[in-house]
Each structure stands twice: as C-alpha cells, then as structure tokens.
Amino acid sequence: MSTEDLKNSITAILPSSTFDETGEFLNVVITSEELLPLMNTLRTKSEFDFDFLFCLTCIDWKDHFMMVYHLLSKTHQHTLVIKAKIADRNNAQIETVCNIWRTAELHEREVFDLFGVKFINHPDLRRLFLSDDWVGHPLRKDYTDENMISL
Amino acid sequence: MRGLIGEDILTEEGEFIINMGPQHPSTHGVLHLKIWLDGETVKRIQPHLGYIHRSIEKMSESLSYRNFIFATSRMDYLAAHVNNEACALTVEKGLQLEVPQRAKVIRTILSELTRLQSHQLWWGCTGLDLGGVTPFFYAFREREAIMEIFEETCGARLTQNYMVPGGIMYDVHPNFQKRVKDVMIQIKGKFEEYDNIMTGNVILENRLKGVGYLSKEDALSYGVTGPTARASGLSCDLRKSNPYSAYDQVQFDEILDTGGDCYARYMVRMREMRQSVSIIEQLIDNIPEGDFQAKTKNVIKLPKGEFYQRVETPRGELGVFIVSDGAASPYRIKYRSPGFSNLSALPIMAKGGKIGDLVAIMATIDLVIPDIDR
Numbered sequence: 001m002s003t004e005d006l007k008n009s010i011t012a013i014l015p016s017s018t019f020d021e022t023g024e025f026l027n028v029v030i031t032s033e034e035l036l037p038l039m040n041t042l043r044t045k046s047e048f049d050f051d052f053l054f055c056l057t058c059i060d061w062k063d064h065f066m067m068v069y070h071l072l073s074k075t076h077q078h079t080l081v082i083k084a085k086i087a088d089r090n091n092a093q094i095e096t097v098c099n100i101w102r103t104a105e106l107h108e109r110e111v112f113d114l115f116g117v118k119f120i121n122h123p124d125l126r127r128l129f130l131s132d133d134w135v136g137h138p139l140r141k142d143y144t145d146e147n148m149i150s151l
Numbered sequence: 152m153r154g155l156i157g158e159d160i161l162t163e164e165g166e167f168i169i170n171m172g173p174q175h176p177s178t179h180g181v182l183h184l185k186i187w188l189d190g191e192t193v194k195r196i197q198p199h200l201g202y203i204h205r206s207i208e209k210m211s212e213s214l215s216y217r218n219f220i221f222a223t224s225r226m227d228y229l230a231a232h233v234n235n236e237a238c239a240l241t242v243e244k245g246l247q248l249e250v251p252q253r254a255k256v257i258r259t260i261l262s263e264l265t266r267l268q269s270h271q272l273w274w275g276c277t278g279l280d281l282g283g284v285t286p287f288f289y290a291f292r293e294r295e296a297i298m299e300i301f302e303e304t305c306g307a308r309l310t311q312n313y314m315v316p317g318g319i320m321y322d323v324h325p326n327f328q329k330r331v332k333d334v335m336i337q338i339k340g341k342f343e344e345y346d347n348i349m350t351g352n353v354i355l356e357n358r359l360k361g362v363g364y365l366s367k368e369d370a371l372s373y374g375v376t377g378p379t380a381r382a383s384g385l386s387c388d389l390r391k392s393n394p395y396s397a398y399d400q401v402q403f404d405e406i407l408d409t410g411g412d413c414y415a416r417y418m419v420r421m422r423e424m425r426q427s428v429s430i431i432e433q434l435i436d437n438i439p440e441g442d443f444q445a446k447t448k449n450v451i452k453l454p455k456g457e458f459y460q461r462v463e464t465p466r467g468e469l470g471v472f473i474v475s476d477g478a479a480s481p482y483r484i485k486y487r488s489p490g491f492s493n494l495s496a497l498p499i500m501a502k503g504g505k506i507g508d509l510v511a512i513m514a515t516i517d518l519v520i521p522d523i524d525r
Binding site: 022023024025027051052053054055057059060068070074077101102103105106107114128129130131138139 | 200201204208209244369371372374385386392456457459461468470472474483485487491492494495524
C-alpha cells in the first residue's frame with residue numbers, strides 16, 4: 001500500500017488520528033486509549049498485514065511520554081510508525097501489544113524498567129535490567145543520581 | 152533449599168528450579184537463565200538480564216554526534232565495525248550527507264570481514280559448547296589473520312571506532328588490498344577442512360538435528376532476525392531488501408533454510424561465510440580512488456526530527472533510532488539490538504527439550520550479551 005493509501009485507510013478507521021510525513025516513514029499520532037483497537041486492525045486486516053514489529057520504544061518529552069512502534073509488513077513491504085501519546089506522566093500507562101506481537105513482551109519490560117510506563121495486561125511486568133529495589137527510571141529526563149557525572 | 156532469593160527450589164508441581172549462569176561457560180558472557188525442570192525436561196525458562204547493563208542509550212544523550220558512536224563498539228563487541236557503521240549512517244541520513252564512493256566500498260569490505268570473523272568465532276565456540284575442542288583452534292587460526300587486518304587498518308582489534316559520520320576516519324593501510332586477498336585465499340581453502348571436522352560429524356548431527364525448532368511464524372512474531380530467522384525460512388536480509396553502503400553493487404545470495412532447527416542455523420552460517428568471501432572478492436579490486444571522508448562541520452548538529460537506520464549485523468537486524476531536537480547531542484537514542492529479540496525466542500525453542508540441548512540452542516542463536524544488555 002502506498003503512503004497515500006495508508007493515510008486514507010487509517011483515517012477511515014480512526015478519524016481523530018494525525019499524520020506526520022516529515023521523516024522517512026509515515027507517522028501516525030494517536031492517544032494511548034486508541035492504541036489497542038488500531039493495532040489489532042493493523043495486524044489482522046489483510047490489506048495492512050503488519051506482521052513485524054521491528055522496534056518499540058518510548059520518548060520522554062518532559063510533559064508527556066510518546067510510545068513509538070515501528071511496524072513492517074513482510075507481505076506488502078510497507079512501513080508505518082505509530083506514536084501513542086501518554087499525557088499523564090505521573091501515572092503513565094498503556095495497553096500491552098504483546099498478544100499481537102510476542103516480541104513486545106521484552107521490549108515493554110525494558111520500557112517499564114527505564115521509563116516507568118505501566119503496560120496494562122502485560123503477563124510478566126517486572127524490571128528487566130535493573131534490580132527490583134532500584135529507585136527511579138533512568139531514561140526519564142528528570143532522573144538524577146548522586147553518582148551521575150556530566151561528561 | 153533456595154533458588155533465587157526467597158524462593159523454593161522445588162515447586163508444588165514437583166518441578167525443580169535451577170539457575171544457569173550468570174557465570175556458566177556456554178552462555179558466553181553473563182546471561183542468567185532460571186530454568187524449571189521436570190527431570191531433564193525443560194518446562195519453562197526465564198532470562199534474567201542486566202548484569203552488564205551500562206545504559207549506553209542514556210550516556211549517548213550527553214555525548215556529541217561524533218562521540219556517541221564509539222560507545223557502540225562496546226555493544227556487540229564482535230561486530231564493532233557494523234555498529235559504528237549503523238550509527239554513522241543514521242547521522243548521515245540526518246545531515247543528508249553523501250558519502251564518497253571509496254568510503255562506501257571500504258565500509259562494505261570491513262563489514263563483511265567482521266561478519267566472517269564473527270561467524271568463525273561462533274563456529275569455534277559451537278564446537279566447544281558441544282564438546283569438541285579442536286574447532287576452536289582452527290577457527291581462531293583464520294580469525295587471527297582478519298584481526299591483524301583490523302589492527303593494521305584502525306589500530307584496534309575489537310573496539311575499532313573506524314566508521315565516522317562522513318566516511319571512514321583515515322584511509323586504509325597501503326598493504327590492505329594485498330593482505331585481504333591473501334587472507335581470502337587462505338580462508339577459502341579452509342572451508343573444506345571446517346566441513347570435514349564438524350559439518351559431517353555424526354555426533355554434531357545428532358546434537359543439532361531436530362533440536363530447538365523455531366517456526367517461521369514464531370520467528371516473525373518474536374522479532375527474530377539474522378541467520379537465526381533465515382534458518383526458519385524467514386527472508387530478512389537487510390543487505391538485500393534495504394541495501395546500504397555498497398551492497399547494491401555486489402552479487403550475493405540470501406541464504407535461506409527451512410529446517411528451523413539448530414542444524415539449519417548451523418548450515419546457514421556456514422554458507423553465509425562463503426557469501427561474505429564472495430562479496431569481499433568482488434569489491435577488493437574495485438576500491439575507487441578519491442576522498443575517504445566527506446566534509447563535515449566540527450560540531451555536528453542534526454536538524455529537528457527522527458532518523459532510523461537498519462543494518463544487518465552478523466547476528467541480525469540492528470536498528471538505530473535517533474530523536475533530535477536540533478542540539479549537538481541526541482535527545483533520545485534507541486538501539487534495537489538483534490540479540491535482544493533473538494533471546495526472547497529462546498524459551499519457546501528450548502521448551503519441552505532436554506537441558507543438554509539448551510546449550511546447543513544457545514550456541515546456534517549466537518548470543519552476545521553486551522549487545523542484549525547494552
């Protein structure tokens with residue numbers, strides 16, 4: 001599907017979504033509540049068939065979090081980036097997508113560990129790299145540690 | 152008796168919990184697996200990570216666009232050239248910088264040499280893991296010749312730091328072409344020896360055939376890439392599908408196998424080594440003259456935006472995701488490392504198998520722990 005077709009099809013499913021085409025991939029910006037139904041459609045509907053989640057991460061924009069999902073379809077060879085905005089930074093949570101793509105399970109645990117975003121319905125949400133008694137989430141922009149040095 | 156702190160070593164179902172690693176020799180680093188066993192049968196595996204987590208992503212946020220690249224040599228230490236190249240390509244994408252043809256070809260040659268030496272080390276270690284000591288010495292004999300080329304070219308053997316935004320740091324050594332050609336002739340003559348000692352060996356076949364099956368669907372769902380996925384029939388070679396550097400100028404085959412077991416993964420890597428030799432031979436006599444580095448400003452500043460580059464490392468797909476706010480250092484950087492996703496498929500590959508086979512599965516996934524922990 002071409003970028004234009006993708007835009008039209010996604011607008012038909014989710015009229016409130018906005019698009020950003022400045023980068024290499026087509027970016028779709030949605031809110032965190034809209035994520036799971038859209039992701040389910042993108043995976044199951046044969047015209048999209050996004051079967052490969054090749055990157056899952058989070059960006060801390062100081063006043064909100066932005067979850068970033070890089071999707072690729074092996075059958076149609078089209079790429080799409082879904083960005084889900086988490087407005088509430090103090091109680092950041094979003095639905096898990098690990099029932100759609102299994103790779104999300106470890107990637108979401110990494111985001112939980114380093115950003116403190118909670119994934120609703122995640123089967124095993126524990127810290128991944130840091131010890132369980134670690135205080136804070138290092139990749140947040142406001143994270144400080146007494147041992148941190150500025151380079 | 153205790154397993155992890157505060158846990159019973161025997162479950163109510165009669166399963167026995169053991170910890171493999173973080174200092175187990177076959178984990179090739181500090182990987183810690185918690186394993187639920189019923190007799191010798193693996194029921195469940197839980198990887199515990201983070202023993203060498205350095206948070207390279209956080210460190211990079213305070214480093215300049217020239218300096219953050221050097222930290223990535225410490226991620227997948229067997230493929231430092233490829234990691235550096237991925238970062239350099241991402242920065243070049245942001246700057247919309249055209250790299251000189253000479254640099255592109257040299258980058259490709261060095262990347263393929265990296266793949267060759269990484270697969271050779273994997274081959275030797277697989278032999279070692281499965282109980283044969285000799286392959287290790289055979290593999291290191293040829294690998295040493297490649298490491299000497301690296302040493303002569305960039306002054307380092309593991310953490311090379313040779314690819315920089317704009318091209319390569321300095322021109323190759325005058326001996327480079329001759330030495331690479333000599334080494335290629337040497338290595339080509341040894342493949343048959345590799346096959347004689349390992350590939351056709353009946354003990355090896357019994358240890359690998361039908362062990363650790365991974366289906367194509369699972370490989371895709373778990374985000375498995377590289378030779379591990381290609382052995383399950385999943386076409387995912389980025390050198391073919393998204394060519395970068397000089398990969399669009401060479402002829403080579405994407406190695407696919409449909410077996411999905413340890414033996415298929417073993418064979419894919421063995422055949423990939425021959426393809427790497429072929430790529431190097433096509434390029435080594437055709438290194439164009441000219442600049443080895445494009446001109447860049449002293450302080451690199453990327454325009455506001457997001458840049459993503461995918462490259463094929465010896466272990467699979469490495470993705471570099473840079474978010475820039477226009478400053479002299481990245482606002483956020485994410486490495487999608489191949490080992491991380493490949494490891495996530497280990498529990499389903501080993502489930503239902505014997506604990507002895509787990510070592511064979513880990514060997515054929517080719518895990519590098521600093522790449523997983525970052």
